[in-house]
Amino acid sequence: MVSIIGFLFLCLSIITNLFVVFANIINFFKLSFNKIIFISRFATIFILLSFLTLIFAYIISDFSNYNVFQNSHSSKPILYKISGAWGNHEGSMLMWITIMSIYSFIFSFVKKIDESLKFKTIFFQSILFILFSFYLVFVSNPFLANNVNVSDGLGLNPVLQDPALAIHPPALYLGYVGYSLIFSFAIAGIVEKKINNEWFRVLKNWSLFCWSMLTLGIGLGCYWAYYELGWGGWWFWDPVENVSLMPWIAGLALVHSLFISKGEQVLTKWIVFLSILCFSLSIFGTFLVRSGILTSVHSFASDPSRGLFILLIFFLITGFGLTIFLLKMPEDKKSIKLLLLNKTSSLIINNIIMIIACLTILLGTIYPIIIEVLTDTRISVGGPYFNSTVLPIMLPGFLLMSIAPSLSWQTNKLKNYKYYSLVLISLSVLIVFISIFTYLNPWLFIGLFLGSWIILASLIAIIFIEKKSFKLKFLKNINAYIAHIGVGILIIGITFSSLLKEENDFSLNVGEEISFANSIILFEEITVESKNNFQKLRGKFIIKKNDINFAQIEAGKNYYHVSKTITTEAGIYHDWFKDIYILLGGQENEKWSIKIYNNPLVSLIWIGIFIMVISGLLGVTKK
Amino acid sequence: MTLRFQRLLLILLSLLFLLSAILLILFNSKKNIVFFYTPSELLENNVELNKTIRIGAFVQKGSFKKIADRTYEFNLSDKKNFIKVMYTGFLPDLFREEQGAVIEGILISKKLIKASTVYAKHDENYMPNSIKKSLELNEYWQRKY
Amino acid sequence: MKRFIFFLPLIIFIIISIFLLIYLLQKNDPKNPPSALLNKEIPKFEVKNLFDDKEVITQENLKDNFILLNFFASWCAPCKVEHKMLFKIKNDLNNLLLVGINYKDKVNDAKKYLQNEGNPYSFVGLDRRGMVGLEFGVFGLPETFIINKEGFIIYKHLGPITEKIFNEEIKPLVQ
Numbered sequence: 021m022v023s024i025i026g027f028l029f030l031c032l033s034i035i036t037n038l039f040v041v042f043a044n045i046i047n048f049f050k051l052s053f054n055k056i057i058f059i060s061r062f063a064t065i066f067i068l069l070s071f072l073t074l075i076f077a078y079i080i081s082d083f084s085n086y087n088v089f090q091n092s093h094s095s096k097p098i099l100y101k102i103s104g105a106w107g108n109h110e111g112s113m114l115m116w117i118t119i120m121s122i123y124s125f126i127f128s129f130v131k132k133i134d135e136s137l138k139f140k141t142i143f144f145q146s147i148l149f150i151l152f153s154f155y156l157v158f159v160s161n162p163f164l165a166n167n168v169n170v171s172d173g174l175g176l177n178p179v180l181q182d183p184a185l186a187i188h189p190p191a192l193y194l195g196y197v198g199y200s201l202i203f204s205f206a207i208a209g210i211v212e213k214k215i216n217n218e219w220f221r222v223l224k225n226w227s228l229f230c231w232s233m234l235t236l237g238i239g240l241g242c243y244w245a246y247y248e249l250g251w252g253g254w255w256f257w258d259p260v261e262n263v264s265l266m267p268w269i270a271g272l273a274l275v276h277s278l279f280i281s282k283g284e285q286v287l288t289k290w291i292v293f294l295s296i297l298c299f300s301l302s303i304f305g306t307f308l309v310r311s312g313i314l315t316s317v318h319s320f321a322s323d324p325s326r327g328l329f330i331l332l333i334f335f336l337i338t339g340f341g342l343t344i345f346l347l348k349m350p351e352d353k354k355s356i357k358l359l360l361l362n363k364t365s366s367l368i369i370n371n372i373i374m375i376i377a378c379l380t381i382l383l384g385t386i387y388p389i390i391i392e393v394l395t396d397t398r399i400s401v402g403g404p405y406f407n408s409t410v411l412p413i414m415l416p417g418f419l420l421m422s423i424a425p426s427l428s429w430q431t432n433k434l435k436n437y438k439y440y441s442l443v444l445i446s447l448s449v450l451i452v453f454i455s456i457f458t459y460l461n462p463w464l465f466i467g468l469f470l471g472s473w474i475i476l477a478s479l480i481a482i483i484f485i486e487k488k489s490f491k492l493k494f495l496k497n498i499n500a501y502i503a504h505i506g507v508g509i510l511i512i513g514i515t516f517s518s519l520l521k522e523e524n525d526f527s528l529n530v531g532e533e534i535s536f537a538n539s540i541i542l543f544e545e546i547t548v549e550s551k552n553n554f555q556k557l558r559g560k561f562i563i564k565k566n567d568i569n570f571a572q573i574e575a576g577k578n579y580y581h582v583s584k585t586i587t588t589e590a591g592i593y594h595d596w597f598k599d600i601y602i603l604l605g606g607q608e609n610e611k612w613s614i615k616i617y618n619n620p621l622v623s624l625i626w627i628g629i630f631i632m633v634i635s636g637l638l639g640v641t642k643k
Numbered sequence: 644m645t646l647r648f649q650r651l652l653l654i655l656l657s658l659l660f661l662l663s664a665i666l667l668i669l670f671n672s673k674k675n676i677v678f679f680y681t682p683s684e685l686l687e688n689n690v691e692l693n694k695t696i697r698i699g700a701f702v703q704k705g706s707f708k709k710i711a712d713r714t715y716e717f718n719l720s721d722k723k724n725f726i727k728v729m730y731t732g733f734l735p736d737l738f739r740e741e742q743g744a745v746i747e748g749i750l751i752s753k754k755l756i757k758a759s760t761v762y763a764k765h766d767e768n769y770m771p772n773s774i775k776k777s778l779e780l781n782e783y784w785q786r787k788y
Numbered sequence: 789m790k791r792f793i794f795f796l797p798l799i800i801f802i803i804i805s806i807f808l809l810i811y812l813l814q815k816n817d818p819k820n821p822p823s824a825l826l827n828k829e830i831p832k833f834e835v836k837n838l839f840d841d842k843e844v845i846t847q848e849n850l851k852d853n854f855i856l857l858n859f860f861a862s863w864c865a866p867c868k869v870e871h872k873m874l875f876k877i878k879n880d881l882n883n884l885l886l887v888g889i890n891y892k893d894k895v896n897d898a899k900k901y902l903q904n905e906g907n908p909y910s911f912v913g914l915d916r917r918g919m920v921g922l923e924f925g926v927f928g929l930p931e932t933f934i935i936n937k938e939g940f941i942i943y944k945h946l947g948p949i950t951e952k953i954f955n956e957e958i959k960p961l962v963q
Contacts, residue, residue, distance in 0.1 A: 167866050167869075167948055169863070169864040169865060169867070169929045170929075293797065328812055331805065331809060338801055339798075339802075342797055342801060346794060346795065346798065359646070359649050360649040360653065365649075365653055368653070369657060369660075372657045372660060373660060376660060376664045380664060380667075380668060383668065386804065386807070387672070387676075389808065389811050392811065393807055398680070399677065399678050399679060400676070400677045400697055401676055402675070402677060404671075404674075404675040405672070405676065408667070408671050409664070409667045409668055413660070413664050413667065416660065525713050525732055525733050527712050527713055603733070605733050605734065608709060613713055615733045
């Protein structure tokens with residue numbers, strides 16, 4: 021019953037959107053723009069109701085709905101019942117179109133935009149909505165009835181029973197789907213020939229918001245892999261991760277290009293192109309993930325017919341976008357001031373670098389597909405390829421980033437260059453000293469140097485701003501510098517945690533001690549406990565340093581009865597400087613196999629990402 | 644410096660980036676790409692020794708042996724052929740006999756691989772599609788039951 | 789030259805799409821349908837006859853014949869839908885023996901159900917506490933297994949058997 025209501029709301033929403041599209045093409049009711057926009061808001065309300073109905077079906081464990089039956093279980097905690105609604109393919113696609121509709125809903129309230137521009141944007145957004153909702157209805161309907169009488173559900177994948185995952189997909193989708201609005205808005209701008217200062221301002225705010233959300237989503241995903249999945253790391257250059265990184269980089273390039281334009285109408289072609297690219301890459305990512313084309317350690321429901329459908333959507337949208345772009349190429353009203361080393365040229369070089377990095381990732385990700393089609397041999401492109409191509413390509417970009425804030429718009433001069441060189445020299449001396457007295461390999465040297473230089477250079481730039489205060493308004497003004505400080509922190513975190521990582525396997529009896537990374541780890545006991553929907557096996561470890569017990573952690577596994585799966589629960593001791601990360605393996609002849617990692621400075625990664633997200637959001641609210 | 648000259652320098656600089664990126668990609672695609680085989684394909688193709696490769700197949704029933712502390716030996720089979728794998732380290736939770744597994748390692752002799760990584764599967768159906776296809780031909784792949 | 793640069797993204801995009809399309813189509817090559825051979829031996833069980841308390845069958849009795857093992861109950865609405873199909877299966881495939889397992893049901897209700905709807909089964913087992921269902925990993929009703937002469941499960945279907953499933957999946961297996 022609940023599913024029927026949900027499906028009905030979905031249909032109502034599609035009909036409303038169809039109406040909005042047709043009212044634009046043949047307006048036989050002679051409705052004004054405002055009326056049509058008003059009607060389009062109902063589509064959002066309907067789809068939201070539809071999504072809430074699905075969530076409701078999950079809460080009451082309505083197993084007559086096939087989707088609920090497949091992905092839920094009555095003994096699951098309520099939070100995971102709710103997050104189960106988008107923890108599966110069908111539900112997440114429903115969330116995708118719901119978010120898409122919410123974006124156009126909020127956009128319809130934006131003031132100070134030309135009416136026809138707003139109307140066209142909502143028109144394109146409705147078309148996108150209809151395309152994706154057809155996909156939903158025909159190949160991944162979350163409201164299918166269950167033709168089996170069941171007493172309980174198949175249970176949510178226990179890996180997905182995690183608070184980080186309850187917010188990871190919504191945040192990621194807020195980013196991915198947000199680019200649909202950027203796409204619609206850019207296309208509407210060139211079709212209506214309304215690329216003016218207002219267009220730039222609106223595009224800048226929305227693209228900054230999408231980018232911040234995408235950053236948050238990716239960050240949460242990394243956090244989840246690291247803390248919950250017990251993978252011992254947080255980034256693996258897995259295809260699924262790569263496809264989320266591509267729109268992220270393109271979005272970053274877009275944000276920076278809009279910064280160059282500073283509301284003036286320059287680089288229009290490039291900006292429109294990037295807007296199209298961001299959304300294309302988002303759909304492309306969805307296609308690769310959902311079609312099961314990629315071999316990934318992340319598992320997703322996959323189905324070839326779905327793949328064909330999304331490929332079709334991808335083809336239509338990107339093809340349409342690029343064709344319109346070619347036909348209605350916008351012209352710049354002003355020419356940009358391009359000098360050898362001013363803000364503009366450094367931003368352009370940074371854009372070029374980002375696009376090259378993006379293409380490199382794209383190539384690495386689809387290379388196995390191309391090779392298999394052409395030669396029928398299979399290859400896998402893993403972490404080493406990306407590490408040794410993407411990182412060197414990004415390196416000059418990072419260098420530029422450190423001085424970019426202090427470059428001027430009009431001349432080749434570097435403001436306050438004396439201070440910069442002073443700090444640069446002292447920093448180099450310091451780091452050279454450190455590297456002489458400790459073990460520092462070249463990459464570590466580069467990472468440490470770059471990271472701290474970016475932070476210092478941004479701080480100097482902030483110091484030289486004349487009117488300083490701790491008001492929100494001031495923080496909004498310096499949000500770009502804050503974001504760069506975040507990147508600097510992130511770089512240091514990544515360098516240290518990946519290069520100075522120690523890992524070791526041990527085989528221990530209960531009660532045995534081992535020394536690892538300057539501390540002693542005591543394997544105290546093993547406990548087994550039965551919980552509501554799973555069984556808990558835990559090993560208790562005590563970390564000692566200088567005979568003082570300073571931490572106690574539990575590592576183990578959960579066994580879920582319903583889905584008969586085991587999840588690894590990593591035991592993590594976490595402080596600002598390092599993570600001690602313990603995984604409990606199997607037992608053989610009384611001995612337990614145990615893997616211990618020492619990951620230094622991981623906390624900096626999360627801090628860096630957090631700062632980037634916050635500064636992005638600060639920028640959105642900037643006037 | 645004239646404006647024109649500065650622009651020329653900029654364009655040259657970007658071309659330089661592009662070129663170095665292409666060189667990096669070309670260089671790394673030779674070095675860092677790992678070929679993926681089923682045991683039968685491995686035996687059919689004459690793969691060089693001491694090369695890093697990946698194998699996707701099933702852990703043969705009864706072949707799993709513990710040799711020493713954290714050192715294991717097992718066979719990966721696609722029903723027609725099998726190869727022996729030696730591995731030292733931490734086995735993933737889902738590693739079991741008669742289950743699919745993907746390993747990466749160095750080919751020591753024609754039928755022996757020293758694995759450096761045994762891949763942790765996120766779920767039971769994790770297996771590259773193309774490998775799955777070859778195994779289906781040998782009627783080894785079981786549909787989710 | 790300048791024009792070409794603008795066309796470049798479109799060209800790259802089309803090439804990528806073509807590759808993806810070929811790859812997707814290759815994967816669906818109809819010559820290699822996924823094998824549904826489950827090849828597991830049926831689990832050990834013991835079940836009493838619904839109509840006669842003294843008669844008991846075990847996994848041994850199911851060998852030497854093609855068996856369609858169908859779990860059903862009187863409280864299960866989709867089972868009723870499937871019931872007509874079972875008669876058709878019985879008529880069409882003479883070499884297939886239909887065995888029903890009455891799952892978590894009351895004896896009287898089950899008897900009444902078979903009286904009203906007809907009895908297509910050669911044998912009806914009584915699984916009041918769902919123990920046999922547990923052995924078979926029965927999830928919901930109706931659920932159907934096909935067992936070959938060697939006692940291996942060769943097919944499993946969850947949900948009512950439709951005309952299409954019967955024609956496309958069950959028939960080829962048994963013939």
